[in-house]
Amino acid sequence: MLDWNGYREELKGRIGEIGKLSPDTVRGYSVLSGAGAKTGHLDAKTRELIALAVAVTTRCDGCITVHVDAALKHGASRDEIAEALGVAVALNAGAALIFSARVMDAVAAHPG
Template sequence: MLNWTEYLKELLSRIGEIGKLSPDTVGGYQMLSNAGKKTGHLDAKTRELISLAVAVTTRCDGCITVHSAAALKQGASREEIAEALGVAVAMNAGAALVYSARVMDAVAAHEGKSSS
């Protein structure tokens, strides 16, 4: 397995380098990332749990290490994290089923058959 704490340090260092070379890119990302904090509708822990679920569905190791650390810092338990990940798994399976139906529709279209 990956050494997540070292990876986090390395990742943040590289992002810092990108920030020096392209400050507007990193600044724009930070503005997007911080936008949810301003509304106050979800607490920080909930936002981090959502972030972890999305990190899984988008297969982003950087997101996993950043938001794992942040979720723990916001008081998320292992059980809460596991439940959020369960939602991600269910969504991926559901999305795969929906897109499987789309594939069958495309196949029917390419065969010149009506999908209905």
């Protein structure tokens, strides 16, 4: 298994390097990342649970390690995290089913 804590620290260092080379890129990401918190419609724990579900659907290990840390710090339980992941699994299965229907549509439209 991956050393998630070490990986998260390595990522911070690498992103820091990118920030030195391209500060506007990292600053822009920071603005986007913090925008939701400014509205106050969702609490931090809920945003982190959503982030974990999205991390799974986008297959982003960096997102997983950062948002697991944040979700736990904001009081998310293992059960809540598992439920959020269940949503991600269902959405990925749903997307596969939708695209399967598209494949069958393409098959039906094929002239041969």
